[in-house]
Amino acid sequence: MKKVFFFLLAMQSVFADPPVLQGRYQVKDYSHLYEMKGFGENLLNIHLKLYEGYVKNANDLLAQIRSVDPKSYEYGALKRRVGWEFDGMRLHELYFDNLGGNGKIDPKSPLYLALVAQFGSFDLWKKDFVATGTIRGIGWSVLYLDPIDGRLVNVWINEHDVGHLVRGTPILIMDVFEHAYMPQFGLDKLAYIEVFFNNLDWETIASRYTSSTVHSVDFGKGN
Numbered sequence: 001m002k003k004v005f006f007f008l009l010a011m012q013s014v015f016a017d018p019p020v021l022q023g024r025y026q027v028k029d030y031s032h033l034y035e036m037k038g039f040g041e042n043l044l045n046i047h048l049k050l051y052e053g054y055v056k057n058a059n060d061l062l063a064q065i066r067s068v069d070p071k072s073y074e075y076g077a078l079k080r081r082v083g084w085e086f087d088g089m090r091l092h093e094l095y096f097d098n099l100g101g102n103g104k105i106d107p108k109s110p111l112y113l114a115l116v117a118q119f120g121s122f123d124l125w126k127k128d129f130v131a132t133g134t135i136r137g138i139g140w141s142v143l144y145l146d147p148i149d150g151r152l153v154n155v156w157i158n159e160h161d162v163g164h165l166v167r168g169t170p171i172l173i174m175d176v177f178e179h180a181y182m183p184q185f186g187l188d189k190l191a192y193i194e195v196f197f198n199n200l201d202w203e204t205i206a207s208r209y210t211s212s213t214v215h216s217v218d219f220g221k222g223n
């Protein structure tokens with residue numbers, strides 16, 4: 001009898017509908033960032049409000065997709081928006097999470113040592129990261145770790161969803177959409193970037209690196 005019961009239970013799980021994501025993403029609290037020096041209250045108000053919008057839209061979009069016919073044109077159109085809304089939410093969380101510090105990186109940290117080893121110096125890495133963030137357009141400058149071989153790469157993410165590195169681990173994220181700086185800094189993107197760097201929480205940023213499993217590149221093999 002027991003065997004029959006477990007057989008029926010197993011068959012039920014085989015034929016059951018696949019699990020459906022029912023939970024809603026929650027807005028994270030970043031009120032502590034108002035203590036940062038150099039970022040005005042108005043700019044942070046705007047930026048945090050926009051972030052809240054991405055969380056809401058990611059939730060609404062996923063709910064809407066579940067409610068439409070998978071064979072409809074609408075279903076396909078909505079599916080194409082998932083990366084944009086979801087990445088808009090997550091990139092902002094990574095961005096706000098890497099702020100709120102004193103801007104100083106520990107020169108003995110594995111991340112610092114890796115940046116020096118791979119770019120020649122911390123300043124050379126920073127120069128390239130800033131250059132990435134000042135190209136024309138709206139998007140993100142991202143320091144990625146390629147966990148396959150440990151290489152660190154500065155990458156331009158166009159808008160929110162174009163240019164991500166497959167399996168790449170985002171280590172440092174800088175928002176260079178116009179809303180991130182124009183309300184306070186106008187066209188002076190470099191002034192914004194300076195304030196951004198002055199407020200980086202390198203402890204959080206470095207922990208993203210050390211929590212990865214691969215930390216070194218062998219440049220002796222023609223990398």
Ligand SMILES: [Fe+2]
Pocket residue numbers: 047050092175177179180
């Ligand atoms: Fe933003």
